[in-house]
Amino acid sequence: KYNLDSCDNEVLRKKxxxxxxxxxxxxxxxxxxxxxxxxDISNRFNVTVESIKEYNGLDSDIIIxxxxxxxxxxx
Numbered sequence: 001k002y003n004l005d006s007c008d009n010e011v012l013r014k015k016x017x018x019x020x021x022x023x024x025x026x027x028x029x030x031x032x033x034x035x036x037x038x039x040d041i042s043n044r045f046n047v048t049v050e051s052i053k054e055y056n057g058l059d060s061d062i063i064i065x066x067x068x069x070x071x072x073x074x075x
Contacts, residue, residue: 025074032067045071 038049038061055072
């Protein structure tokens with residue numbers, strides 16, 4: 001799920017297929033502002049609500065002002 005095996009390979013100095021590909025993802029942080037919803041944020045950054053929830057370990061759609069969210073963007 002979190003691709004932790006790539007860390008093992010890096011520590012063991014093994015190359016993985018993923019290391020040979022150009023990384024087409026980017027991590028961005030977003031601080032929740034008054035009036036924000038997961039739906040609004042997902043539309044603004046072109047990601048799904050489910051991916052925001054999964055990437056941030058959220059069990060519900062509840063977010064609070066000032067909360068930092070990690071967004072997994074695909075270029």
